Amino acid sequence: MITKIIQEEQIQRAKNYVEKGETFVIVTHVTPDGDAIGSSLGLYHFLNNYGKDAVSVVVPNDFPSFYKWMPGVKDIIIYDKYPDFAGQLISKADVIFCLDFNEPKRMEKLAPAVVASAGRKVMIDHHLNPADFCKVVISYPQISSTSEIVFRFICRMGLFDMINKDAATCIYTGMMTDTGSFTYNSNKPEIYTIISELIKKGIDKDLIYQQVNQVYSESRLRMMGYTLYERMKVYPDKHTALITLSREDLKRFQYVTGDTEGFVNLPLTIKGISFTVFIREDKDYIKISFRSTGNFPTNEFASAYFNGGGHKNASGGEFYGSLDDAVAAFEKGLNDFNPTNFKESNKQLIKE
Ligand code: 5GP
Ligand code: MN
Numbered sequence: 001m002i003t004k005i006i007q008e009e010q011i012q013r014a015k016n017y018v019e020k021g022e023t024f025v026i027v028t029h030v031t032p033d034g035d036a037i038g039s040s041l042g043l044y045h046f047l048n049n050y051g052k053d054a055v056s057v058v059v060p061n062d063f064p065s066f067y068k069w070m071p072g073v074k075d076i077i078i079y080d081k082y083p084d085f086a087g088q089l090i091s092k093a094d095v096i097f098c099l100d101f102n103e104p105k106r107m108e109k110l111a112p113a114v115v116a117s118a119g120r121k122v123m124i125d126h127h128l129n130p131a132d133f134c135k136v137v138i139s140y141p142q143i144s145s146t147s148e149i150v151f152r153f154i155c156r157m158g159l160f161d162m163i164n165k166d167a168a169t170c171i172y173t174g175m176m177t178d179t180g181s182f183t184y185n186s187n188k189p190e191i192y193t194i195i196s197e198l199i200k201k202g203i204d205k206d207l208i209y210q211q212v213n214q215v216y217s218e219s220r221l222r223m224m225g226y227t228l229y230e231r232m233k234v235y236p237d238k239h240t241a242l243i244t245l246s247r248e249d250l251k252r253f254q255y256v257t258g259d260t261e262g263f264v265n266l267p268l269t270i271k272g273i274s275f276t277v278f279i280r281e282d283k284d285y286i287k288i289s290f291r292s293t294g295n296f297p298t299n300e301f302a303s304a305y306f307n308g309g310g311h312k313n314a315s316g317g318e319f320y321g322s323l324d325d326a327v328a329a330f331e332k333g334l335n336d337f338n339p340t341n342f343k344e345s346n347k348q349l350i351k352e
Contacts, residue, residue: 002190004156006138006149011156014122014136018047018157021094023054025119029101030060030108031257034067034212036100038174039124039146041072043097045167046154056093058086060110064258069211070173071166079110086113093119100124100146102139103131124149127310128299141311144185147174151194160197168201173208180265181209184293184313216259223253227263234267238334240275241267246323247281264289279319279326286319286326305333 026043028036040057047055057072061080067073079086090096090110096119104111114121121134126146130139143149151171154163163171172195179186199205223245231249233242243263253259264278268291275296278289288306290298292313299315302308306329308317319326 002152002155002193005140005143006152006156010136010138011153014138014153015157017095017120017122017136018050018052021052021120023089023092023094024052024056024097025089025093025095026055026057026097026099027090027107027110027114028057028059028099029106030110032059032063032067032100034177035145035147035174037063037067037070037073037076038170038172038177039099039150040097040170041070041076042147042150042163042167042171042174043099043124043154044072044075045164045170046150046159046162049164049167050159050162056089058089058110060108062257064261065256066212066215066258066261067173070170072170083109086110090114090117090119093117095119096121098123098125098134099150100126102127102129104133124153144188144191145175145178147171147178148191148194150174151198163201165202168198168203169208172198172203172205173212176205176208177212181213185311217254217256219253220259223249223255223259224263224266226253228266232267234270234273235334236272238275239273240277240334241270241273242277242279242327242330243267244279244323244327245281247283250281264291268293277330279323279330281323286321286323288317288319288326288330290315290317301333301337304337305329 024047026040028040044055044057057076058079059076062078077086090113096114096117098121102125104115107114115133122136123130123134124138124146126141126143128141130137138153140149227243227245231243231245260280264276267273267276274293276291280287290302292298297312299310299312302310302315302317306317306319308315310316
């Protein structure tokens with residue numbers, strides 16, 4: 001048995017939409033990650049299996065190729081490529097599930113169509129501070145992935161039997177990727193009860209790991225070596241490390257979307273480092289990722305200096321300007337930032 005975390009009222013209201021709705025659209029955040037795609041396709045397979053045949057998954061833009069093996073992935077509609085078609089689906093939907101994000105702006109170009117649609121919206125998410133744009137809000141930041149909440153939601157509707165192997169595979173992928181393959185936010189015993197149920201549904205968890213993590217190009221691995229050797233700066237007294245990559249660096253190593261996945265975590269393997277930052281010069285703006293171990297609230301840092309947000313230990317933001325300016329803004333932030341109650345309680349900071 002797993003604990004009832006989702007409020008009964010939310011379950012009943014969303015279940016009513018599931019039963020009565022005919023056309024469904026599932027949307028998620030920009031640059032979808034494994035949890036965004038996994039939770040969306042998990043719910044998609046469940047709804048199909050439950051007998052709903054007009055279900056679409058719409059994502060704002062493209063996503064890395066190492067998620068493109070997932071069952072059902074070919075049915076995903078990328079808004080960037082088919083804006084009119086996607087817009088029609090959204091405007092005509094009876095029900096819109098908003099997965100793995102807490103406010104419309106996280107959908108970027110997709111946001112106006114979703115907000116304007118008369119479809120009944122159900123948010124399923126695990127980010128703090130859900131915005132008020134959905135009729136039903138199933139938001140639990142203490143749960144480590146949206147995919148896990150989707151599993152719990154289906155079970156609580158009494159429809160566990162409608163989770164087939166394809167749904168289970170996608171749900172597992174989201175749970176795995178949002179916990180760094182169960183290396184952070186993954187101490188809750190019920191995670192493993194759920195995994196056990198997913199394995200009983202027939203998933204091959206070892207194969208899922210390989211399909212996500214062992215499919216990169218040679219140039220990507222060489223870029224990782226270069227990044228660590230040439231592009232990492234350590235601030236020992238701040239327990240912090242920074243890596244940066246310029247547009248030229250990315251070009252040199254034939255960067256494709258997803259190639260820098262996981263880079264931000266690498267400096268956390270250094271003893272005494274508990275806050276890591278990765279600044280990457282993208283085509284239109286500078287993308288910044290933050291990670292920490294222990295209690296350092298990277299999301300507060302992201303929101304204070306880079307108009308971003310996310311989770312305590314994993315967050316991100318954006319910067320408009322040069323790479324040097326972004327680094328300067330980060331270094332200023334590192335000197336000024338003073339989160340309350342964090343030094344005393346952060347065991348990681350005294351691990352050296
Ligand atoms: P990543 O570093 O993998 O791109 O993002 C890690 C987490 O930070 C995401 O799951 C998301 O919650 C959050 N995040 C990343 N970029 C942004 C951003 O620009 N704004 C906000 N609010 N959150 C972000
Ligand atoms: Mn997530």
